[in-house]
Amino acid sequence: AQKVTQAQTEISVVEKEDVTLDCVYETRDTTYYLFWYKQPPSGELVFLIRRNSFDEQNEISGRYSWNFQKSTSSFNFTITASQVVDSAVYFCALRGNNAGNMLTFGGGTRLMVKP
């Protein structure tokens, strides 16, 4: 069985603050893939990043960075210098190597960035 937990249901920050969204996962697969998606009010899920279980290198893309730690089964997402446009619900998701295309999503974290 696979499980993704996003313990923070809602986070509120002021513009320009840094914010980290936590994601903890469970899987028995030795090979798996982790994803982050952003869901603005329009509803569309916007793909942000994919990581393979065998690649623990952290990644930075502009103001976004991701910290993958296999030892703690975590895949956290940090937004540096947050902006109002970052306000959305963010989902962490897991796909096991034997799960076809099935993504298991966490419950999501609603991020509100205030001006």
Next chain:
Amino acid sequence: DAGVTQSPTHLIKTRGQQVTLRCSPISGHKSVSWYQQVLGQGPQFIFQYYEKEERGRGNFPDRFSARQFPNYSSELNVNALLLGDSALYLCASSFLTGPGAQHFGDGTRLSIL
């Protein structure tokens, strides 16, 4: 290039009715997956189709069915609608069935009265 397109965007039905939701994948994508997202929760996997064959099914009752057409578009059918079927239904496409990222459409918001 167009992204994943879903129709209709909104739909209102009553209990016991049947509904068909449609999805057109990104051009060149052969895999389509369907997810149900109840308000305030993460999406839940319903089906995956690849090359017109069902490749995965989530924990949903037989009232839910789907199919994929030769042009890779897909339909999701739900029979005997219940109030609990009210949700955002999301379609995702990917080139293959594999580790690549899935790209989602805007969804169909289904309300059951």
